[in-house]
Amino acid sequence: MAVPGDPPHGTPDGMGGGDDDFRPDEYRSVVFDEDFVRAARLQEYSAEERMGEHARAVRSRSLWSGGGGVGHRTGAPGRGARQGMLLVLLIATAFAVAVYMGLRNPYVPTPEGVTQPFGSVVVPLAPTTPVPGGRPADLFAQSPAAQYAVGAAGITLPALRHTAHFSESQIVSALSIAKDYLVQSSLEPDVLAGAVSRPVRVLLDPGQVAQFDQSMTSPSGDGRHAATGWLVRFDPGTAVVVDTRVRVSGTLAFDEVTPDALQVTTDHTFVYAVGPATGSPASAAGASLFTVRRELQLRFDRADLAARRVELVSAYVVAGPQDCAQDPAAGFRPLLAGAAPTTVGPPASDPYATGEPRRAAGLCGVLATATSSDTPDPPPDGATTPAQPQP
Numbered sequence: 531m532a533v534p535g536d537p538p539h540g541t542p543d544g545m546g547g548g549d550d551d552f553r554p555d556e557y558r559s560v561v562f563d564e565d566f567v568r569a570a571r572l573q574e575y576s577a578e579e580r581m582g583e584h585a586r587a588v589r590s591r592s593l594w595s596g597g598g599g600v601g602h603r604t605g606a607p608g609r610g611a612r613q614g615m616l617l618v619l620l621i622a623t624a625f626a627v628a629v630y631m632g633l634r635n636p637y638v639p640t641p642e643g644v645t646q647p648f649g650s651v652v653v654p655l656a657p658t659t660p661v662p663g664g665r666p667a668d669l670f671a672q673s674p675a676a677q678y679a680v681g682a683a684g685i686t687l688p689a690l691r692h693t694a695h696f697s698e699s700q701i702v703s704a705l706s707i708a709k710d711y712l713v714q715s716s717l718e719p720d721v722l723a724g725a726v727s728r729p730v731r732v733l734l735d736p737g738q739v740a741q742f743d744q745s746m747t748s749p750s751g752d753g754r755h756a757a758t759g760w761l762v763r764f765d766p767g768t769a770v771v772v773d774t775r776v777r778v779s780g781t782l783a784f785d786e787v788t789p790d791a792l793q794v795t796t797d798h799t800f801v802y803a804v805g806p807a808t809g810s811p812a813s814a815a816g817a818s819l820f821t822v823r824r825e826l827q828l829r830f831d832r833a834d835l836a837a838r839r840v841e842l843v844s845a846y847v848v849a850g851p852q853d854c855a856q857d858p859a860a861g862f863r864p865l866l867a868g869a870a871p872t873t874v875g876p877p878a879s880d881p882y883a884t885g886e887p888r889r890a891a892g893l894c895g896v897l898a899t900a901t902s903s904d905t906p907d908p909p910p911d912g913a914t915t916p917a918q919p920q921p
Contacts, residue, residue, distance in 0.1 A: 645737025648842040650759025652751070654858050655821075655850025655897035657869045663867020666803035668774040672821060675777040675801040681717055684778025685709045687797065693786040701792070703838075704830045705735070705782055708794040711840050715761035716800050716824065717778075722771050724763045724861055735834060735841040749860040756859040759845045762800065762822055765861035767808060770818050773803035787829070793843070794828045804864050807839045819869040821897075822849040854894035 581612050643904055661667070677795060687705050692698045714729040715721060721729055734742055741762055749757040757763055764770065780798025787793045802820045827843040834841060834877060851865040853872050865871065 553621075555732060555820040560912050572622050587751055589670040610621060623840050626773055645735050645841055646752055646843065647741060648738055648759070648844070650756050650847065651753065651893065652756050652758045652845075652892045653895050654847045654852035654854050654856065655848055655895045656854045657851040657865060657897045657899075658871070658896065659868055660870045660900060661851050661865050662814050666775075669803060669819050670777060670801070673801065674801075675779070675819070675821075678777035678779040678799075680775045680777060682778075683715050684780065685712050685782070686784050688758075691779060691865070693792070695789040696792055700832075700835055701784060703790045703835045704784060704794055704828075707830065707835075707838055708782060708796060708828050710838075711890065712796060712798060712824075712826075715775055716822070721761055722764060722802075724766045727761065731763050732836075733840055735839050744833070750859050751859040756850070758858050758862060759847060760842070762824075763861045764804065764820075765863045768832040768861075768863040769820070769866060770807050771802050772805040773903070790831055792830045792835075795828065796824065796826045796828065799823045800829060804866070804912050806866055816867050818864065820849070820851070820862065820864040821860070822847065848895055850895070850897040870921065 562849075687702075687709070690698050690701055690705075692701065696704075711730070711733050714733060716731050718726075720726045731739065731742055741754065745755040745757050746762055749755055778798060779801055780796065783795045785793050785795075800822045802822070803817045804820045805817045825846040827845075829841040829843050831841075838849055849858065851869075851871070852863060853865060855872060856863050
């Protein structure tokens with residue numbers, strides 16, 4: 531009996547039809563179904579294709595070739611090819627997104643807030659009586675500044691504590707930068723004389739340097755560009771400091787205003803012995819006292835602390851004795867010993883005048899007459915709390 535799959539007329543002669551030669555029973559359990567054929571790496575060309583220019587009888591099947599049937603005969607990709615194409619497309623899209631994000635923001639740190647313009651108010655204080663004169667040591671001894679410290683010793687740091695987002699060492703850094711700014715802008719002799727401004731400039735946030743430079747070269751009482759808002763500077767044609775031992779008293783305070791910023795508030799009174807720009811030496815009796823009260827708000831972010839720089843937020847400055855008719859934006863012009871005020875009130879303002887209004891230059895105050903009798907007794911047990919003078 532013929533076995534299914536055998537030639538209809540038996541095995542040809544000379545082919546050896548024994549079981550030992552072909553062992554057909556070994557492969558009869560294997561079923562070569564349609565899926566097995568489609569998955570084969572080799573595919574036979576169709577009769578129509580073999581009639582063409584192809585010399586080989588079979589071809590290799592690629593990932594993109596169809597699995598057979600109509601889709602294969604028409605050249606359209608099968609289901610497996612479509613899945614492969616989708617996978618490659620997803621990988622390429624993810625890679626493109628990663629490259630784009632890397633080029634757009636390659637490890638850039640979180641940007642700090644934009645630096646705000648510095649605002650200042652400078653108020654001249656006019657005396658109501660002639661300005662007393664004398665030797666600098668005598669004038670200091672008879673004034674509320676008698677108990678003040680000399681120079682940077684009068685700028686003391688407050689008790690230290692950490693805040694929610696800043697360590698104690700960061701607080702110390704902010705306070706020390708603030709003190710350095712006060713020393714350079716209020717006590718440096720060349721800055722006081724109007725000869726230089728660089729010691730102050732190098733301490734500023736880069737975002738405020740342009741505003742500072744404009745204030746130095748073209749000072750104005752517009753609330754933004756007063757040179758005397760940034761620093762203490764005397765008009766070199768009017769007065770000079772005749773005693774380098776400037777008397778200083780005041781306080782420093784700090785607070786965390788945002789998780790990324792500290793604010794330091796300074797409130798200090800500086801008392802200078804000044805004399806005419808030409809003439810009498812420092813030991814002559816022609817010296818007089820000039821008092822400047824500076825209240826500053828300084829801001830520090832983490833970048834400022836690392837670079838040891840400061841961002842000025844605001845300044846409120848009162849200084850006298852001065853003539854209210856003079857604009858103190860460019861430099862202070864003290865009324866010297868024996869001088870009487872020419873006017874107590876500020877200069878007249880014309881509301882009908884065109885142009886930018888003078889927001890700060892029209893302000894003026896009255897200088898209180900202060901004597902040593904206004905100074906309270908020294909605190910007991912050697913306490914160093916300074917007396918607070920009236921401006």
